Amino acid sequence: MKEGTLRTGALWALLVLAAGGVARGQxxxxxxxRDAETARQVPNGATVEVAGRLGEAKDVFVEILYAGxxxxxxxxxxLTGSADFQFAAALPxxxxxxxxQRAIFQLRFQPSTSARTLAQLGVTARELPPEGxxxxxxxxxxxxxxxxxxxxxxxxxxxxxTDGNVQALADGGVIRITKAPVNAASVATVIVYNxxxxxxxxxxxxxxxxxxxxxxxxxxxxxxxxxGQSVQFRIRYQPKELxxxxxxxxxxxxxxxxxxxxxxxxxxxxxxxxxxxxPGADSGVAFVPDGxxxxxxxxxxxxxxxxxxxxxxxxxxxxxxxVAISGDGYGLVDPPLVQTPVKVGAEIWFGVSLLAVxxxxxxxxLRIGADTFVVSASVVGALLEYSYKAGATTLVQTGGxxxxxxxxxxxxxxxxxxxxxxxxxxxxxQTLAVSGAGKAFQLAGVPPLPIQLAPDDRLEFxxxxxxxxxxxxxxxxxxxxxxxxxxxxxxxxxxxxGYRFEGPSGTVAPMTQPAVGLTLQAxxxxxxxxxxxxxVDSSSxxxxxxxxxxxxxxxxxxxxxxxxTQAVFANGSTRVRLQTGTxxxxxxxxxxxxxxxxxxxxxxxxxxxxxxxxxQAPVVLAARMEASVTxxxxxxxxxxxxxxxxxxxxxxxxxxxxxxxxxxxxxxAAALWFGSANSLSxxxxxxxxxxxxxxxxxxxxxxxxxxxxxxxxxxSNERGTSEAFTSP
Numbered sequence: 119m120k121e122g123t124l125r126t127g128a129l130w131a132l133l134v135l136a137a138g139g140v141a142r143g144q145x146x147x148x149x150x151x152r153d154a155e156t157a158r159q160v161p162n163g164a165t166v167e168v169a170g171r172l173g174e175a176k177d178v179f180v181e182i183l184y185a186g187x188x189x190x191x192x193x194x195x196x197l198t199g200s201a202d203f204q205f206a207a208a209l210p211x212x213x214x215x216x217x218x219q220r221a222i223f224q225l226r227f228q229p230s231t232s233a234r235t236l237a238q239l240g241v242t243a244r245e246l247p248p249e250g251x252x253x254x255x256x257x258x259x260x261x262x263x264x265x266x267x268x269x270x271x272x273x274x275x276x277x278x279x280t281d282g283n284v285q286a287l288a289d290g291g292v293i294r295i296t297k298a299p300v301n302a303a304s305v306a307t308v309i310v311y312n313x314x315x316x317x318x319x320x321x322x323x324x325x326x327x328x329x330x331x332x333x334x335x336x337x338x339x340x341x342x343x344x345x346g347q348s349v350q351f352r353i354r355y356q357p358k359e360l361x362x363x364x365x366x367x368x369x370x371x372x373x374x375x376x377x378x379x380x381x382x383x384x385x386x387x388x389x390x391x392x393x394x395x396x397p398g399a400d401s402g403v404a405f406v407p408d409g410x411x412x413x414x415x416x417x418x419x420x421x422x423x424x425x426x427x428x429x430x431x432x433x434x435x436x437x438x439x440x441v442a443i444s445g446d447g448y449g450l451v452d453p454p455l456v457q458t459p460v461k462v463g464a465e466i467w468f469g470v471s472l473l474a475v476x477x478x479x480x481x482x483x484l485r486i487g488a489d490t491f492v493v494s495a496s497v498v499g500a501l502l503e504y505s506y507k508a509g510a511t512t513l514v515q516t517g518g519x520x521x522x523x524x525x526x527x528x529x530x531x532x533x534x535x536x537x538x539x540x541x542x543x544x545x546x547x548q549t550l551a552v553s554g555a556g557k558a559f560q561l562a563g564v565p566p567l568p569i570q571l572a573p574d575d576r577l578e579f580x581x582x583x584x585x586x587x588x589x590x591x592x593x594x595x596x597x598x599x600x601x602x603x604x605x606x607x608x609x610x611x612x613x614x615x616g617y618r619f620e621g622p623s624g625t626v627a628p629m630t631q632p633a634v635g636l637t638l639q640a641x642x643x644x645x646x647x648x649x650x651x652x653x654v655d656s657s658s659x660x661x662x663x664x665x666x667x668x669x670x671x672x673x674x675x676x677x678x679x680x681x682x683t684q685a686v687f688a689n690g691s692t693r694v695r696l697q698t699g700t701x702x703x704x705x706x707x708x709x710x711x712x713x714x715x716x717x718x719x720x721x722x723x724x725x726x727x728x729x730x731x732x733x734q735a736p737v738v739l740a741a742r743m744e745a746s747v748t749x750x751x752x753x754x755x756x757x758x759x760x761x762x763x764x765x766x767x768x769x770x771x772x773x774x775x776x777x778x779x780x781x782x783x784x785x786x787a788a789a790l791w792f793g794s795a796n797s798l799s800x801x802x803x804x805x806x807x808x809x810x811x812x813x814x815x816x817x818x819x820x821x822x823x824x825x826x827x828x829x830x831x832x833x834s835n836e837r838g839t840s841e842a843f844t845s846p
Contacts, residue, residue: 146186147243147261153178165264168203168227169316171372172269175228177206180239180263182223184215189246192221193258199237202229202267211241225265232271232314239263270318270345272310272371274378276353279305289376293367295355299386300432301407301488304355305334306380310371311348318343320371323351327365330357331382343371357384360432387436387460389489392427397467402427407489416474418499418541423451423472428486429465436460438487445482447473448493477501477541500545500571504600506581508533516600522559522583526609527644530584532562537578537597539571546570547577547598558591559583559604587714588644614711614719615640619727621693626729628700628759628802629737631668633693634727636685636709638678646678646719648685648711652696655704657733658761658792662699662801669694678711698731700757700802705729733760735838741831741845745823752808754831756843759802762835763788768808769830769842782808806833 150159151166153176160166170176184190192211197203206226213221223239241261247253274287278295287293287308298304312318321340325333336351343349357363363382368375393411394402405411416422430436438460441453451469460466474480474497484491505513506520514520523531539545547569552559562580571577585591585608593604620635636650652672654661667674669687674694676685687694698705707727711719736758744751752768766782784806791797791804830844 146184146245147190148183148185149261149263150181150183151178151263152181160263163262163264165266167266167268169268169270170227170229172229172232172271172314175226178225178227178265180223180225181220182215182241182243182261183220184217186245187217188248189217190215191244191246191255192261193242193244195223195242196240197225197237198240199265200235200267202231202235203227203237203265214246227265227267229267229269232269232316234315235267237265237267239265268315268345270312270316270343270372271314272318272320272343272374273313274369274376275309275311277307277309279307284309287376287378290378292379292381293353294381294383295353296383297385297434298355298357298382300357300360300384300388302356304382306353306355307350308353308367308369309348309350310343310369312343312345315345317345318372320349320369321373322368322370324368325353325365325380326368327380328363328382330363331355331365331380353380355382357382360384360386360388386432386434387430387462388432389436389487390429390431391486391489391491392429394425394427397425397469399425405491407491409491411470411484411491411493413470413472413493413495415496415498416472416480418474418477418497418501418543421471421473422495423469425451425467425469426486427465427467428460430460430462432462435462436487438466440485440487441468442485443470443482443493445480445493447475447480448482448484449473474499477543498543499541500539500543500573501541502545502571502598502600503538503540504536504597504602505538506533506535511536514602516602519603519605520581520595522581522604522606524607524609525583525585527585527588527611529609530582531606532580532582534578535581535595536576537571538576539573542573544570544572545598549596549598550579551596552581552604553594553596558585558587558606559593559595561595588717611644611713611717611719612642614638614646614721615642617709617725619707619725622729623727624730625732626698626705628698628702628731628734629757630698631695632698632729633695634707635693636676638683641681641683642678642713642719643680644713645680646711646713648676648678648709650674650676650694651708651710653706653708654699655706657702657704661703661798662701663799664697664801665699665701665703665705667694667696698729700759700800701761702731702733702759702802705731731759733837736763736833736835736840738831738833738840738843741829741843743826743829743845745819748811748819750810750823750826752810752829752831754806754808754833754843756804756833756840757802758788758804758833758835760835760837761792761797761802763804763806763833764836765834765839766806766808767832767834767839770810771827771830772825773827774825780808780810 168178191214195209195211204226207224210221242258243261244256244258246255275284276287276293277284293306295304295306310320319340320343332354334352334354365380367378367380391405392402413424438458440456443450449471451471453468454466472495477497480495480497482493484493505511508523522533525531550564560582564579583606588608588611591606595602595604616639622632626632654665666672676687678685684692713719736756738756740755742753764785766784769777769779771777828844828846830842832842833840
């Protein structure tokens with residue numbers, strides 16, 4: 119057997135040798151495996167992976183270094199296993215190596231398959247004793263290096279989006295995408311698979327040809343595909359018409375370029391759109407997707423309709439997914455149902471309506487299935503824009519609010535109201551006025567009617583606000599067919615100035631009618647309406663009902679004209695009388711003020727007028743004598759502000775000059791009377807009778823009466839005794 123061709127038989131012999139033990143000093147040999155890219159030191163018996171390319175040769179070098187201190191001897195060399203591994207140069211064995219010396223074995227790996235292949239390099243080795251020594255050489259051991267050969271192998275396949283089945287793609291093959299709908303995307307997935315045992319480099323992918331075919335989702339190239347792994351990208355086909363489109367796919371991997379033909383076949387409906395003036399018309403105006411559907415001229419405020427015919431001139435039945443329109447004033451008339459099928463050669467109809475709301479070009483968007491269009495019309499007419507200026511300019515719509523600056527009553531503020539013709543035709547204004555019944559709003563600077571406004575012309579006039587009442591004022595402005603609500607607010611009224619009561623104050627006599635008045639300290643800008651309210655606080659049981667105003671009741675009304683100060687009561691008088699009554703107590707007058715418009719101007723703590731009827735000795739108002747058959751009665755009337763009496767003294771004077779005085783204790787009778795409910799309506803008034811019995815005959819009674827000249831009466835209470843009242 120020649121050197122370099124040792125094969126399996128010798129390998130078994132070496133294995134048997136190895137099984138018997140390793141030669142002394144075998145660890146002194148170091149093994150290094152290197153190729154053009156890497157170098158690595160490996161232990162004895164290790165397996166080294168060697169990656170190559172199919173059909174290409176790759177050299178691998180195995181170095182054995184003697185690292186001992188004596189000598190190392192390499193003997194028999196063998197290479198067993200796959201024929202993809204061969205010796206590439208003459209064997210450096212047998213040889214004796216001195217320390218640091220090495221033997222190099224050049225191997226060549228040329229993979230014939232992408233499957234993993236195995237080979238093994240075996241070299242017998244032993245360590246020799248130093249020269250001149252009497253020692254015996256050691257026995258041979260075995261140095262082994264396993265070789266695992268790998269190679270990448272890229273394979274190509276594709277799968278259509280319609281069925282998902284994976285088809286192998288050879289160099290020069292065809293990817294056919296059929297029945298692709300127009301204006302939609304159909305996709306084929308290209309799969310690059312590494313069927314080998316070593317990583318493969320996928321370097322480039324490109325598609326050249328029809329613009330309807332392009333690559334998507336292509337990863338960043340170049341990239342490495344691990345063994346058993348794959349990478350993929352997609353071919354997108356988007357036909358815009360019914361036709362056949364072609365392109366060439368080129369893919370480069372591991373230095374090899376593969377080409378394939380890509381063929382896209384469009385199939386489906388072809389929609390032809392026509393605008394017609396009425397349903398069933400024979401001729402009209404064709405329009406295309408992303409184009410303009412022109413409805414012509416429309417008068418402002420009027421509605422126009424046009425009809426659209428959609429015909430299928432394609433090679434397959436189609437479905438109209440739906441019809442929609444957007445844009446101010448645009449609408450659909452009798453649109454087709456959603457998902458309406460249309461056979462080849464068939465057609466559907468529907469209408470488009472427009473309410474012209476804006477002069478000039480009025481546009482919208484129309485969608486028919488997947489196609490979109492711009493709808494457009496030329497709107498003609500006058501369009502008035504309204505605004506007012508009070509510092510800043512404010513646009514206002516018909517029916518809106520025009521807010522005028524606040525003004526004090528009697529003062530004037532104003533805004534400038536503008537009417538501008540934003541349309542493309544002349545506008546005519548027949549009416550311009552304030553229609554409400556109020557007098558707070560007036561117009562100024564209004565030209566004679568009718569008013570004509572050409573396009574872009576402007577009309578301006580003033581709205582003046584002169585409030586006559588405090589608070590909010592409203593009215594309506596009419597400008598042609600438009601109306602606006604005018605609003606103004608009278609500035610907040612000033613606080614009420616101070617005021618004073620005219621007439622008595624403090625203590626007042628009972629049973630009198632003093633007159634009181636009310637005067638402001640300064641004139642007020644608006645008219646005031648007010649009331650004086652009387653409250654009575656009696657110092658005894660029950661208040662005297664006689665205490666009231668001379669007009670009746672305990673409330674009296676008054677007015678204070680704008681710009682004046684004095685309160686005016688009934689009949690134009692500046693004073694009003696009140697009755698003080700006959701019972702002691704406190705009379706309080708409280709004013710209230712209300713401005714025109716119902717605005718309360720009463721101070722939070724209004725000034726009051728307090729009048730006091732004091733407790734005092736009784737007052738006798740009348741006394742007289744009355745005779746009966748058996749008695750002479752002295753009748754006494756008067757009042758006591760304390761509503762109490764203690765004593766009644768009656769003095770009877772005869773014509774002879776003789777006088778007799780009689781005293782009566784009336785406290786119990788008075789308490790009984792003034793403590794009753796019946797007395798409440800009389801206040802402090804009382805009436806008392808002092809009876810005198812007459813003994814004897816009738817002639818004796820008459821004689822006694824003739825002798826009486828007068829009677830004098832005094833009445834007492836806790837506060838004193840009344841003045842004597844004498845009556846004949």
